[in-house]
Amino acid sequence: MGVIKVALPPDDKNLFQMAYGYFVTISSGMFKTWSIFWKQITKQEKSNTLEWPEQPATYSDRFKGKHFLTKREDGQIRCTACFLCATACPAQCIHIEAGEHPTNEIEKFPVRFEIDILRCVFCGFCEEACPVDAIRLGPEYVMAGGAGEKWVYTKDYLADRSELNGGIVSVKVENTKHYTVDTDLHGDNLLATDAPHMHH
Amino acid sequence: MSQETVTFSINEKEITVPKGTTVMEAAKKNDVYIPHFCWHPGLPIAGVCRFCMVKVDGRPKMEIACNLQATPGMKVFTETPEVKDTHKWALEFHLVNHPLDCPICDQAGECRLQDYYMEVGKYKSQMERPKVLKPKALPIGDDLVLDTERCILCDRCVRFEEKITKTGALGIFNRGDRAVVGTYPDKKIHHNYQTNLVDICPVGAFTSKDFRFKQRVWFLKDKPSVCPGCSTGCSVDVYAKPEVRSYFRVKPRESDVNGHWMCDVGRKTYRHMNQEERLRSGIVTGADGFRTRSRFDEAASVLAAKLLEADTNDIALLVSPQYTCEEYNAFFSFFVGKLGVKKVFQWREPTEKIETFDGILYRGDHNPNTRGLADALKKHGLPSDVKNGFDDLARSGAKLVIALVPEIGFQYPSLNAQISKLEELSFVSLWTINGTVFSHKGIAHAIPMKGYAEKKGTFVNFEGKVRELAHAFPAGSDDARDVVEVVAVLSEVLSHSN
Numbered sequence: 001m002g003v004i005k006v007a008l009p010p011d012d013k014n015l016f017q018m019a020y021g022y023f024v025t026i027s028s029g030m031f032k033t034w035s036i037f038w039k040q041i042t043k044q045e046k047s048n049t050l051e052w053p054e055q056p057a058t059y060s061d062r063f064k065g066k067h068f069l070t071k072r073e074d075g076q077i078r079c080t081a082c083f084l085c086a087t088a089c090p091a092q093c094i095h096i097e098a099g100e101h102p103t104n105e106i107e108k109f110p111v112r113f114e115i116d117i118l119r120c121v122f123c124g125f126c127e128e129a130c131p132v133d134a135i136r137l138g139p140e141y142v143m144a145g146g147a148g149e150k151w152v153y154t155k156d157y158l159a160d161r162s163e164l165n166g167g168i169v170s171v172k173v174e175n176t177k178h179y180t181v182d183t184d185l186h187g188d189n190l191l192a193t194d195a196p197h198m199h200h
Numbered sequence: 201m202s203q204e205t206v207t208f209s210i211n212e213k214e215i216t217v218p219k220g221t222t223v224m225e226a227a228k229k230n231d232v233y234i235p236h237f238c239w240h241p242g243l244p245i246a247g248v249c250r251f252c253m254v255k256v257d258g259r260p261k262m263e264i265a266c267n268l269q270a271t272p273g274m275k276v277f278t279e280t281p282e283v284k285d286t287h288k289w290a291l292e293f294h295l296v297n298h299p300l301d302c303p304i305c306d307q308a309g310e311c312r313l314q315d316y317y318m319e320v321g322k323y324k325s326q327m328e329r330p331k332v333l334k335p336k337a338l339p340i341g342d343d344l345v346l347d348t349e350r351c352i353l354c355d356r357c358v359r360f361e362e363k364i365t366k367t368g369a370l371g372i373f374n375r376g377d378r379a380v381v382g383t384y385p386d387k388k389i390h391h392n393y394q395t396n397l398v399d400i401c402p403v404g405a406f407t408s409k410d411f412r413f414k415q416r417v418w419f420l421k422d423k424p425s426v427c428p429g430c431s432t433g434c435s436v437d438v439y440a441k442p443e444v445r446s447y448f449r450v451k452p453r454e455s456d457v458n459g460h461w462m463c464d465v466g467r468k469t470y471r472h473m474n475q476e477e478r479l480r481s482g483i484v485t486g487a488d489g490f491r492t493r494s495r496f497d498e499a500a501s502v503l504a505a506k507l508l509e510a511d512t513n514d515i516a517l518l519v520s521p522q523y524t525c526e527e528y529n530a531f532f533s534f535f536v537g538k539l540g541v542k543k544v545f546q547w548r549e550p551t552e553k554i555e556t557f558d559g560i561l562y563r564g565d566h567n568p569n570t571r572g573l574a575d576a577l578k579k580h581g582l583p584s585d586v587k588n589g590f591d592d593l594a595r596s597g598a599k600l601v602i603a604l605v606p607e608i609g610f611q612y613p614s615l616n617a618q619i620s621k622l623e624e625l626s627f628v629s630l631w632t633i634n635g636t637v638f639s640h641k642g643i644a645h646a647i648p649m650k651g652y653a654e655k656k657g658t659f660v661n662f663e664g665k666v667r668e669l670a671h672a673f674p675a676g677s678d679d680a681r682d683v684v685e686v687v688a689v690l691s692e693v694l695s696h697s698n
Contacts, residue, residue: 082303083416098413107337108304108413131303 059139064124066140067115069159070133070170077159078170079134081110085126093119094126113155117143133172138164208274215270223265223276224252234278235287235316237294237402238354239266242460244363246355251294251316253286254278262286287320295325297332297377298403299349307404309417313352332377340382341389343409343464344397348380351405357381357397364461365393365560381405392463392562399451400460410467411449415441423672424453426659428522428608428652429466431565433661434458438470438653438672445676447473447653457665463562469608472633473651473676479635480677483646491644496679499647500686503629504693506600506645507539516543516598518589518622520606521567524657524669527604527683528569528576534687535602536580543596544582545589546573547603549612554586563662566611568652572660590621601625604683605632607652619643631683648680655682 039045050057059065070078081098099111126135140163145151159167204219210232217226222245227234237249245267253262257275262283265276277283295313302308334348353372358381361370369389372381383389389397398408422437427450435455440447447470452462471477482499485491494502507515517535519528535541549566556564567573570586577584593601603622606612616636622628623642630637633649656671675681681689 080304081413082308083419084303087416087418100413104337 053142059141061139063139063141064122064127064137066117066138066143067120067126067135067153067158068138068161068164068168069113069135069155071159071167073169075167076106077109077113077134077155078132079110079113080106080132081108081113082131084129084131085135088125088129090123090125091119091121093117110155113158115153115158116151117153118151133170136168206270206272208270208272208276210276211278212275217270221270223254223268223270223274226270227265227276227278232278234265235312235320236266237312237352238356240356240359240400240460241454242364243356243359243400246359249290249294249352249354251287251290253283253290255280255283284320287316288323291316291321292323292325294352295321296327297334297349298352299331299336301350305347305350305404306407306412306417307350307401311404312402334378334380335382338382339388339409341394341397344389344394345407345409345412346382347405347407348382350403351381352403353379353381354402356400356402357406360397360400361389364396365391367391370397392465392558393461393560395464395467396452396461408449415448420448421673422451423653424670425653425672426568426667426669427462427466427469428568428659429463429469429566429611430561430563431567431570431662432457432561432563433568433659433665433667434462434466434561435667436462436466440470440653440673442673445475447471447673447676457661457667458561461561463558463560465562465611468610469652472607472609473653475676477635478633478651478676478680479637479646479648481679482648483638483643485644491641493638496647496681497689499645499679500689501693503602503645503647504690504697506627506629507690507694508697510600512540513542514597514599515539515541516545516593516596516601517541518545518547518593518601518603519573520547520604521570521573522607523569523573523604523683524655524659525569525572525576526657527655528573529579530684530687531604532576532580532582534691536582538691543593543598544577545593545596546587547590547606547618548586548588549606550588550590550614565662566608567606568659568661568667571662571664572658575660590618594621599626601628603628603630603632605630605634605637605649607633607649609634609636616640631686633680647686648677650675650680650682654680657682 036045040047072078081096083096086094086096093116095112095114095116096110097112098108101107101109122137124137127137205216206219206221207214207216209215210223210227210230213230215226215230217229224234224236224239234252234254236252238246239252247264247267250264252265254265255277256263257277298313302314305311308314336347336349338346340346355372358370358372362368369383369387370381371384372379374380395408398406419441420439421442422439425436425438427434427436434457435453437451437453438447439449439451450467450470452458452460454460481493482496483491484494484499484502536544552566553564574584601622606615609615612618619637619640623640627644629645629647630643631647631649633651637643637646652669653672654675655669657669659667659669661667
C-alpha cells in the first residue's frame with residue numbers, strides 16, 4: 001500500500017512568511033470598508049442601499065412577478081378563455097370558467113379567471129402559452145401577506161387592480177371579427193345562410 | 201353460394217375482401233389508416249374532400265380511397281412520400297379560408313384539421329390574399345351553433361340530414377370559396393338527433409350548445425358505458441373530469457345496436473350524476489322527528505334496525521326498471537329469498553307509451569332494463585308483467601316501503617308527484633341518486649345511489665341483447681353505493697343481529 005502525497009506539510013518554522021498574504025489582503029479590504037463607511041457617514045458619497053419598504057424599488061417590465069390580464073382597446077378583457085394557460089400551468093393554479101359573451105363580436109370570454117397565487121411558481125408558461133397576449137407577468141413583486149389575505153386573484157383584480165392604473169391595453173393586433181361578418185347568436189334573426197345574409 | 205372475393209395489396213400486404221369493397225373500408229378493416237374528412241362509415245360516399253388520396257400502381261394520378269373499389273391484383277400505397285405530399289397540399293387547400301380560431305373553438309383537441317396538420321401538414325401558408333369571411337355563430341338548431349367559416353364543406357351533415365333523419369334541413373349554398381353550409385330560409389333543425397351533426401363534423405363548424413365552452417376536451421376522460429335513456433341501450437362514451445367529479449357529455453360509440461348514432465335525449469343522461477343534482481348523502485330521521493343528512497353507514501344501520509323490527513308482511517318493495525340485472529338479483533335474493541317479502545311492485549311512469557318508436561333509435565319505453573327486471577321477477581316467482589304498482593302499493597297496507605327510484609329523473613314527468621304519494625306512507629326508504637328527494641319533507645330515509653357510469657353490471661335491452669356497463673368512473677360521492685353493495689351491508693348487519 002502506498003500513500004500519495006498531494007501537498008507538502010506546512011513549514012511550522014516560518015509562520016509569519018506563510019500568513020503574510022492574509023494580513024495584506026484583510027487589511028486592504030478593511031481599509032476599503034472603513035473608507036467607504038467614512039465617506040458615507042460624512043455624506044461625501046451616496047449610499048446604494050435602499051430603505052425598503054419606505055423607499056420603493058422597481059424592477060423592469062420583463063420581471064416575472066404578479067400576473068395581470070391585458071385589455072382590448074375598448075377596455076374589454078382580452079382573454080378568450082381558451083384554457084391554454086391553464087393547460088400549460090405546471091402548478092395547476094389557473095382556474096377558468098368560459099362563457100358566451102353578450103356581444104356577438106367576442107364569442108367566448110372568461111366568466112371567471114382565477115389564479116391561486118400560493119400555488120404559482122412564476123415560471124411564465126401561461127404568458128408563453130397565451131395566443132392572444134392576454135396574460136402577462138408584471139414587475140410587481142410584493143405579494144407577502146397574512147392569513148386573512150386573499151390568495152386567489154380574481155379576474156377583476158388581475159385586470160383592474162389599482163397598481164395597473166386602469167388596465168394594460170395589449171398592442172397585439174386584435175383577432176375580432178370583421179364588421180361584415182354576420183353573427184346571430186344573440187339576435188332575433190335565425191336565418192342561417194340565405195343570400196341576403198352574405199356580404200362580400 | 202360463397203361470396204366473391206377480391207385479393208389486392210395495400211402497402212405490399214396481401215388483403216382479401218368481398219367484391220365491391222372500397223379501398224378505404226378494406227384499409228380500415230386491416231388497421232391501415234388513410235386520412236379522410238368526408239368519408240364516414242355510417243353515411244353514403246361523397247368523395248368531396250379529396251383528402252384520402254392513395255397511389256395505385258400503374259395509374260398516372262392519385263385516386264381517392266373512399267370511392268375506389270378494390271380490383272384483383274391492385275397495388276395500393278398509402279404512405280409513400282408522393283402520397284404524403286398530396287395530403288399536405290390538399291390540407292393547405294382546406295385551410296386557405298379556415299379562420300384558425302382554435303382558441304375559442306370547442307373542437308380543438310379532437311379536430312381533424314389540427315391532427316392532420318401535425319401529421320402531414322406543417323407547411324407555412326403561402327396565401328397572400330385575405331381570407332373569405334363567412335357568417336359565424338349561427339344558432340341553426342335547438343342544440344346547434346354553426347360556424348360557416350370553420351366548415352371545410354365535407355358534406356357529412358348534409359348527407360346525415362338526407363339519409364339518417366331524412367329531414368333534409370341542410371344544404372350547401374353558393375359556389376367556390378363562397379360556398380357555405382346552412383339551413384333553408386326560415387328553417388331550423390328541431391329533431392332529436394341533431395347533436396350527431398356535432399359528432400360527425402370533422403372540424404368545429406357545428407358545436408353543441410349544451411357543451412359549448414364548458415370544458416376543453418383534452419381535460420376530459422372518456423369511458424365506455426351504456427345509455428340508460430330508453431330500452432334501446434345504445435353504446436356510449438361518457439366524458440367526465442373525475443378529479444372534480446363532474447360529467448360533461450355523452451357521445452355514441454359504434455356498436456351493432458346503435459350504429460354510429462344516438463339521440464339527444466340520451467345525451468342528457470350525464471347531468472343527474474353531477475354534484476349539484478345528485479343526492480350526495482343519506483337522509484335519516486332522528487327520534488325527535490328531525491331529518492338530517494347522514495353518512496351511508498348510519499343510513500344503512502337505521503334501515504337495518506327498521507327491517508329487524510318490521511313484520512315481513514308489512515314490508516313492500518317498489519322497483520323501477522332503471523337498475524342493472526345484478527342489482528335486481530342481489531335485491532330480490534335478499535328481500536324476497538331471505539326475508540320472504542311478498543309485496544313487490546313496479547315503479548313505472550303512468551304517462552308512458554311503451555310501444556312507440558321513432559324509427560331510428562329512441563323507444564317509448566324510457567327504461568334501459570325493463571326486460572332485465574321482468575327476468576329477475578320471474579326468477580324469484582313474482583308477477584313480471586309491466587304495470588305501474590302505485591295503486592296496488594297503496595292498497596297493500598305496507599308500513600315499510602323500500603323503493604328503487606328511477607335514476608333518470610327527467611324521463612319520469614310524474615316523478616315528483618309519485619314521490620309525494622310515497623310521503624303519505626309511514627316509513628319509506630328511497631334508494632336514489634335524485635337530489636330533489638330532500639325537498640320532500642315526508643321522506644324519512646334515503647340512501648344515495650351510484651350513477652350508471654359508476655357501476656358494473658348489465659342491462660337487457662328491448663330485443664333481449666345484453667348490454668354491459670363497465671365500471672367507468674369512481675362514484676361522485678363518498679356515500680354513494682350501488683344496490684349490490686347496500687344489500688351486502690344490510691344482510692351482514694341482519695345476520696349479526698340474529
